[in-house]
Amino acid sequence: MARIRLDHIRHAYSPDLARVGNYALRxxxxxxxDGGAYALLGPSxxxxxxxxxxxxxxxxxxxxxVRFDDTDVTLLSPEARNIAQVxxxxxxxxxxxxxENLAFPLKNRKVAKDEIKRRVDDMLVRxxxxxxxxxxxxxxxxxxxQKISLGRGLVRPDVNAIxxxxxxxxxxxxxxxxLRSQLKELHRQFxxxxxxxxxxxxxxxxxxxxxxxxxxxxxxxxxxxxELFERPKHTFVGYFIGSPGMNVLSCEVDGTDALVSGVRIAxxxxxxxxxxxxxxxxxxxxxxxxIVPRGQGMPVAITRVEDIGSERIVRADFQGQKLVSVVKEGxxxxxxxxxxxEPQALxxxxxxxxxxxxxx
Ligand code: ATP
Numbered sequence: 001m002a003r004i005r006l007d008h009i010r011h012a013y014s015p016d017l018a019r020v021g022n023y024a025l026r027x028x029x030x031x032x033x034d035g036g037a038y039a040l041l042g043p044s045x046x047x048x049x050x051x052x053x054x055x056x057x058x059x060x061x062x063x064x065x066v067r068f069d070d071t072d073v074t075l076l077s078p079e080a081r082n083i084a085q086v087x088x089x090x091x092x093x094x095x096x097x098x099x100e101n102l103a104f105p106l107k108n109r110k111v112a113k114d115e116i117k118r119r120v121d122d123m124l125v126r127x128x129x130x131x132x133x134x135x136x137x138x139x140x141x142x143x144x145x146q147k148i149s150l151g152r153g154l155v156r157p158d159v160n161a162i163x164x165x166x167x168x169x170x171x172x173x174x175x176x177x178x179l180r181s182q183l184k185e186l187h188r189q190f191x192x193x194x195x196x197x198x199x200x201x202x203x204x205x206x207x208x209x210x211x212x213x214x215x216x217x218x219x220x221x222x223x224x225x226x227e228l229f230e231r232p233k234h235t236f237v238g239y240f241i242g243s244p245g246m247n248v249l250s251c252e253v254d255g256t257d258a259l260v261s262g263v264r265i266a267x268x269x270x271x272x273x274x275x276x277x278x279x280x281x282x283x284x285x286x287x288x289x290x291i292v293p294r295g296q297g298m299p300v301a302i303t304r305v306e307d308i309g310s311e312r313i314v315r316a317d318f319q320g321q322k323l324v325s326v327v328k329e330g331x332x333x334x335x336x337x338x339x340x341x342e343p344q345a346l347x348x349x350x351x352x353x354x355x356x357x358x359x360x
Contacts, residue, residue: 001193002068002160004032004055009064011050018062024050025061026217032161034069035191037184038222039204042214043240048197049165051214055195056083056163068160084153084162088169090145092152094138098129101137101148102155109158119155126186127151143175150183154190161193168203180206201241213237229285230345235352238283244313244324247289248349251282258282258348261319263298268343269357277350286313288345289325297338305333 011025012018025047032038040048053059054066057078065074073081085091092101102123106116124130127147137145146167153162168176184207187194198204204211205225213221213228213236220234221227225241232238238246251258251265253274258265260282274280290297291314300316300323307329314325318339325339348355 001034001191003034004161004193004195005065005067006030006032006051006055007065007067009051009054009061009066011047011054011059011061011063023062023217025054028064028219030212030219030222032193032195034193037187037194037196037207037209039196039198039208039211040214041198041201041204041211041240043199046214047217048199048214052163052165052195052197055161056085057081082156082158082160084156084159086146086149086153086162086164086167088166090142090149090170092137092145092148095136097134097136098140098148099124099133102151105152105156109156111157119157123151123155126154126189128182141175143171143179146171146179147182150186154186154192159192161195164194164196166198167196168198168200176203183207201243205241213240215240231347231354232283233354235281235283235349238285238347242285244286244326246283246285246347247323249282249284249318249321249323251280251348253280253348258346260321263319265298265341265346266343267346267348267357272348272350272355272357274350274355279349279351281349281352283347283349283354284341284345286324286326288342289323290340290342291325291327291331291333291337292340293334294336294338297340300337300339302333302335302337 006028009025009028010023012023028051040051042048054061057076060075065072099120102120103116106119124133127150129144129147137148153159168179171179180203196207210222210224211228212219215236221237228237228241232246235248238248249260251260256267256270258267300318302314302316304315306313310329312327312329314327316323
């Protein structure tokens with residue numbers, strides 16, 4: 001297992017694209033700690049697969065270095081990096097049995113026969129396929145095949161990291177949850193560095209200890225699910241994580257207050273260093289926008305209420321800007337209401353990036 005260091009990585013798919021500044025990865029300078037479970041999360045085209053392929057060695061970055069612990073592996077092939085990969089579609093041998101598929105990477109590495117048997121028997125139990133050990137892989141379901149792919153990575157004693165590229169895409173929705181919890185359990189048992197690419201926030205937030213949010217060729221935040229929810233470092237993270245996403249209101253900053261169309265809102269943590277920001281915005285999650293009786297807060301006009309079972313999503317107009325609040329089912333909702341923003345949940349953004357207060 002290894003710590004994976006991405007040292008000032010940039011990547012353009014051709015010299016011509018680099019010349020016009022069209023980089024699939026603009027600058028990535030981060031580390032994945034040994035034994036961590038990371039998810040790379042972001043919308044289509046933000047560079048997740050490019051980054052994963054640079055870690056595995058399928059791609060050589062245009063600039064920068066990849067290090068596994070102290071070894072520079074930038075120019076090493078995927079085989080030489082001892083990386084296991086699980087792709088969208090299971091990569092297994094259909095004509096081999098489940099047992100033979102699991103033994104294959106060990107045979108290739110000339111592991112002793114009884115060690116192979118011991119490891120394969122153990123893995124069959126861990127991935128829950130011991131009853132199907134001697135069945136040919138071709139008759140198995142997609143999720144069983146994906147478990148074999150996973151087992152083939154985990155069965156090796158020498159693996160530095162295991163990389164997943166949208167591994168649940170072809171799995172039935174009701175099996176996804178089961179496979180995801182099994183994966184998390186296997187991570188707990190093996191403590192292997194895992195990097196998991198997905199554009200599905202539920203998958204990322206349930207699998208990973210740390211989620212790496214990517215946007216437009218950059219890592220915009222690495223954090224625990226709580227950090228991403230409570231303190232989005234970039235307005236994109238606020239919008240992308242959570243459902244509905246964070247409210248982002250255009251504002252001006254006056255000393256220790258934010259002004260939304262003249263409505264004054266005190267900022268926790270006092271004055272912020274705004275520099276020469278062209279755009280200033282206030283972020284507040286819908287869960288922290290309280291609906292209160294008229295006269296007790298700031299006036300809004302409700303435009304729509306959606307019932308989603310245990311909660312209601314209230315959409316409103318606040319000073320000409322859209323505002324969303326989430327309220328518990330059963331809470332009173334008079335026709336004339338005000339809103340109150342929970343002060344500790346206010347985030348201020350300068351040119352889309354979070355500006356920290358003194359004592360947030
Ligand atoms: P998805 O979720 O759709 O797979 P992604 O976040 O994994 O997206 P990448 O596949 O890494 O994103 O793509 C990042 C950018 O690089 C995109 O603009 C894409 O069009 C471009 N790109 C990807 N592969 C190539 C390629 N082989 N040649 C040229 N451009 C490419």
